Amino acid sequence: MYSRNAEDASCRAVRAEPGAAVPDFLAVRALCALDELAEALRLRFRVFEPYGVVAEECRRAGAGIDLDEFDRFSLHFGCFDTSHSQRLVGCTRLITPRHQEALDPLLSRISSSTGDATLDRLWQHRPGFRLLLSEAWHGHDFPAALRDGRSQIAELSRVGVCEVYRRRGVGGRLVRVAVDTARATGFHAVLLACGLWHVPFYERLGFHVIPGTGEAPFRSQPSRAMCLYLS
Numbered sequence: 001m002y003s004r005n006a007e008d009a010s011c012r013a014v015r016a017e018p019g020a021a022v023p024d025f026l027a028v029r030a031l032c033a034l035d036e037l038a039e040a041l042r043l044r045f046r047v048f049e050p051y052g053v054v055a056e057e058c059r060r061a062g063a064g065i066d067l068d069e070f071d072r073f074s075l076h077f078g079c080f081d082t083s084h085s086q087r088l089v090g091c092t093r094l095i096t097p098r099h100q101e102a103l104d105p106l107l108s109r110i111s112s113s114t115g116d117a118t119l120d121r122l123w124q125h126r127p128g129f130r131l132l133l134s135e136a137w138h139g140h141d142f143p144a145a146l147r148d149g150r151s152q153i154a155e156l157s158r159v160g161v162c163e164v165y166r167r168r169g170v171g172g173r174l175v176r177v178a179v180d181t182a183r184a185t186g187f188h189a190v191l192l193a194c195g196l197w198h199v200p201f202y203e204r205l206g207f208h209v210i211p212g213t214g215e216a217p218f219r220s221q222p223s224r225a226m227c228l229y230l231s
């Protein structure tokens with residue numbers, strides 16, 4: 001794993017003005033190999049740990065990875081800087097109702113490499129299909145159109161970009177690739193929960209706030225639930 005300082009120093013050159021097109025050397029694709037999935041979980045920890053959304057077990061393990069029970073049901077995506085030894089600069093996941101069995105051996109190796117048995121229990125835990133987002137509702141309900149077709153819904157989660165690569169279109173490209181994959185895989189809608197300040201970002205990518213759920217707090221933050229219908 002490279003150090004944060006080294007990353008900052010070597011990546012500063014890619015900063016650009018807001019709205020600039022995504023440079024050709026940044027490529028988004030699905031993650032399937034052990035090393036890149038492990039790197040994505042480390043990137044997630046760096047980006048999301050300060051927001052308090054990383055599982056307590058991961059914080060306690062001290063391994064610097066963000067892993068949870070949704071990961072083996074997710075399609076994972078990464079953005080690579082091809083001009084920098086394929087460095088991973090952003091990632092996201094699409095939580096699906098389907099167990100992505102091919103991920104189990106990878107997640108098992110990643111969690112066991114931390115030497116913390118509680119992480120193994122964490123990612124293997126599954127009380128029944130649910131979307132991460134459903135935690136936000138606590139008594140609220142999904143609109144009927146979404147509730148009735150849950151098996152056709154995917155949830156976008158953990159869209160994270162290394163600080164020095166932000167505002168270059170990486171986040172937007174990650175979301176688009178995830179949404180295109182959801183559409184191609186037969187999902188009818190993609191949901192997400194986000195902080196208020198990110199609503200315009202997702203609106204520009206075609207999502208809209210789900211009526212009636214707008215005030216639901218997500219992990220105690222003022223949040224919005226958003227949806228993009230694909231069919």
Ligand SMILES: CC(C)(COP(=O)(O)OP(=O)(O)OC[C@H]1O[C@@H](n2cnc3c(N)ncnc32)[C@H](O)[C@@H]1OP(=O)(O)O)[C@@H](O)C(=O)NCCC(=O)NCCS
Nearest residue numbers: 018019159160161166167168169170171172173194195201
């Ligand atoms: C949100 C995030 C993924 C956006 O990634 P990104 O690569 O910067 O996204 P893009 O370059 O595709 O789009 C950036 C747009 O988002 C908005 N935005 C991003 N960062 C912003 C900032 N610091 N201040 C204001 N607007 C910002 C702007 O509208 C911007 O568009 P512009 O550059 O044309 O003005 C990234 O900032 C991040 O990783 N944040 C921390 C993790 C997080 O909060 N994830 C979202 C969870 S819901």
